[in-house]
Amino acid sequence: MLETSLASLELDNPVLSASGTFGSGWEGRQFSDLGHVGALVSKTVTLLPRPGNPPPRIWETPSGMLNSIGLENKGVDYFVRETLPKMRELAASGRKDGRHGPRIVINIGGESIDDFVALAERFCREGVHALEVNLSCPNVQEGKLLFSTDPRLAEQAVRAVKKVADVPVFAKLSPNVTDIVAIAKGAEQGGADGLTAINTLIGMAIDWRKRKTILGRGIGGLSGPAIKPVALRMVYQLAAAVRLPIIGVGGVRSADDVLDFVCAGAAAVQVGTAMFTDPALMVCIVDEIRDKLAAAGTTIGDLRGAAHRQAHQPSGSCAR
Amino acid sequence: MQTKVHKLLRRRDLGGGSYALEVEGPIPSTQPGQFYMLRTERCWPVQLPRPFSLYDRAPDGSWGSFLVKPVGEGTRALCDQQPGEGIVCTGPLGQPFPRDFADPVCIAGGVGLAPFLLLARQAKAQGRTLRLLFGGRTREMLSGIDDFAGLVRMHASTDDGSFGFRGRVTALLDDMLQKGEVKAGEIVFCCGPDPMMEAVAALCEPRGLRCFLSLETYMACGYGVCNGCTVRVQGPRFKGWPFSRTCMEGPVYEACELVHDAH
Numbered sequence A: 001m002l003e004t005s006l007a008s009l010e011l012d013n014p015v016l017s018a019s020g021t022f023g024s025g026w027e028g029r030q031f032s033d034l035g036h037v038g039a040l041v042s043k044t045v046t047l048l049p050r051p052g053n054p055p056p057r058i059w060e061t062p063s064g065m066l067n068s069i070g071l072e073n074k075g076v077d078y079f080v081r082e083t084l085p086k087m088r089e090l091a092a093s094g095r096k097d098g099r100h101g102p103r104i105v106i107n108i109g110g111e112s113i114d115d116f117v118a119l120a121e122r123f124c125r126e127g128v129h130a131l132e133v134n135l136s137c138p139n140v141q142e143g144k145l146l147f148s149t150d151p152r153l154a155e156q157a158v159r160a161v162k163k164v165a166d167v168p169v170f171a172k173l174s175p176n177v178t179d180i181v182a183i184a185k186g187a188e189q190g191g192a193d194g195l196t197a198i199n200t201l202i203g204m205a206i207d208w209r210k211r212k213t214i215l216g217r218g219i220g221g222l223s224g225p226a227i228k229p230v231a232l233r234m235v236y237q238l239a240a241a242v243r244l245p246i247i248g249v250g251g252v253r254s255a256d257d258v259l260d261f262v263c264a265g266a267a268a269v270q271v272g273t274a275m276f277t278d279p280a281l282m283v284c285i286v287d288e289i290r291d292k293l294a295a296a297g298t299t300i301g302d303l304r305g306a307a308h309r310q311a312h313q314p315s316g317s318c319a320r
Numbered sequence B: 001m002q003t004k005v006h007k008l009l010r011r012r013d014l015g016g017g018s019y020a021l022e023v024e025g026p027i028p029s030t031q032p033g034q035f036y037m038l039r040t041e042r043c044w045p046v047q048l049p050r051p052f053s054l055y056d057r058a059p060d061g062s063w064g065s066f067l068v069k070p071v072g073e074g075t076r077a078l079c080d081q082q083p084g085e086g087i088v089c090t091g092p093l094g095q096p097f098p099r100d101f102a103d104p105v106c107i108a109g110g111v112g113l114a115p116f117l118l119l120a121r122q123a124k125a126q127g128r129t130l131r132l133l134f135g136g137r138t139r140e141m142l143s144g145i146d147d148f149a150g151l152v153r154m155h156a157s158t159d160d161g162s163f164g165f166r167g168r169v170t171a172l173l174d175d176m177l178q179k180g181e182v183k184a185g186e187i188v189f190c191c192g193p194d195p196m197m198e199a200v201a202a203l204c205e206p207r208g209l210r211c212f213l214s215l216e217t218y219m220a221c222g223y224g225v226c227n228g229c230t231v232r233v234q235g236p237r238f239k240g241w242p243f244s245r246t247c248m249e250g251p252v253y254e255a256c257e258l259v260h261d262a263h
């Protein structure tokens, strides 16, 4: 009863892991039966190995945290050899009793269009279920103009990936822009099959006693409950403006949070930072959603976008 | 590895502001140096759980304890728990102290004492009595020292000389090195504040003692998924990769594996 679909990708339920916050899923397999989550989204994979940013890389803030991991990963060859088989094993473990099991979504990060294309080709050959294009790499120094900050660049990246991909392609958007709808329209033009919103908000922490920034890189991405209102607002705006399915992400830690996103128009939801607090959370949320919907006598389908149908329409623009 | 709510059985005051939080089992079999991520079940005032070494464990796992010193919101909330309340424990996590050395010299500062109780018990069960150098500012600050009575050969140090050697634990180590009580070729296991561990490593390495440090790095997940706890490393164990996750390959590193960052 929680089945949902993202373009042509059918999911057992709308609860996914967020990229970079649950590894490949393998590290957390002992804490719960991951066969019951909708999809496992990999940490961003890049073509070449990336050592990442200097430590310290994380700092807790009120109701959230900052991170500047810098997309540390050992590159696509290592990933395909060592990590993907483990994701396949997890996926297979859930493929029974008429269920699809967790879908494998690979988040790819490129420093050029060519990088994105090479990664997409490689992963489609490997038979993954979907690609998530990380347009927003707020921690990465190289890419001077981010794909996520320019509608034309977003469109080009997505179009190039779509050209070679035979699986659904989701564009992951950054909130660090003046108008996220403009970027989303670029991705839609490029042929995206869905949008993931949002990545982290750029922030900073300073220790005045040491007279310096706390993170080694200086800046970092803010995540956790602190950003949920921002993410909800953006998902709401996107749902009103584009026709693509939206994967909501930002500060989710309960079934209530998931259903809030569904009301804003999300077709599925990712759980990120909250997995650090409770490594079994995703599976608990899936069960909890079932109970809450039953208790309220409603369904995901009924709730989807419900906030857009309320009597007093919230302003879709940024003006209050 | 598991994540479970454990009932707090007792909060034992260890003096010096630290407590032993004794929780109901089952506590999985845990090697000295491994840790758990802890948070209170209710009213956890922060987001992320906090890492703590397992301090003690019943041989049958029916209870376990953590040595906690309140230094911030999370540790304070844990120490404010009343018996009967729940503590969520995830673990055991990380790699223990290496098991190939029979008679390491153990050096602890402050709450860095925590991993050594299990190590001392393990050694004792095999008929060995470890040497433990334990330093604090005053006698009162040697929280937990009484739990080691009869288990180790204790060499305590206090800055004010109120108990044992007068001076830092590093000065005590230096003294023992000079007297030949600790010698080249020996193995050192150390856990404490960063400056202390750096000083211990600086004393040991030029004198030909291998030194293993248990780091207290800031962590988010504790189980390897965030890549937030990394330290800069070198050496064959890391196959050329410049970073290591303290919660997975650590928290114990050989001193020569660690590369110090400028920040």
Ligand SMILES: Cc1cc2nc3c(=O)[nH]c(=O)nc-3n(C[C@H](O)[C@H](O)[C@H](O)COP(=O)(O)OP(=O)(O)OC[C@H]3O[C@@H](n4cnc5c(N)ncnc54)[C@H](O)[C@@H]3O)c2cc1C
Residues within 6 Å of the ligand: B035, B046, B050, B051, B052, B053, B054, B066, B067, B068, B069, B070, B071, B072, B073, B074, B075, B076, B111, B114, B115, B215, B216, B217, B218, B219, B251
């Ligand atoms: C593997 C491991 C084992 C540990 N074992 C024990 C133990 O057995 N007993 C014990 O009492 N403590 C132990 N610690 C330390 C303990 O985890 C921290 O004291 C705790 O996380 C502080 O949380 P808080 O919310 O109380 O303080 P916070 O509010 O998070 O911090 C209080 C102050 O301490 C600083 N701080 C906090 N954590 C760290 C850190 N890891 N590194 C550098 N600075 C930090 C903060 O900058 C802040 O100034 C261990 C840490 C690790 C990584």
Ligand SMILES: Cc1cc2nc3c(=O)[nH]c(=O)nc-3n(C[C@H](O)[C@H](O)[C@H](O)COP(=O)(O)O)c2cc1C
Residues within 6 Å of the ligand: A018, A019, A020, A021, A043, A044, A067, A069, A071, A107, A134, A172, A198, A199, A200, A222, A223, A224, A225, A227, A249, A250, A251, A252, A270, A271, A272, A273, A274, B226, B227, B228
């Ligand atoms: C430690 C950490 C690492 C992350 N790494 C990635 C990443 O590699 N790729 C990516 O697209 N997003 C990454 N993100 C962003 C999350 O996927 C998510 O968009 C964001 O954290 C908001 O969700 P949350 O509040 O539930 O964490 C990371 C977030 C965190 C906290």
Ligand code: FES
Residues within 6 Å of the ligand: B218, B219, B220, B221, B222, B223, B224, B225, B226, B227, B228, B229, B230, B245, B246, B247, B248
């Ligand atoms: S604390 Fe998350 S990877 Fe180590």
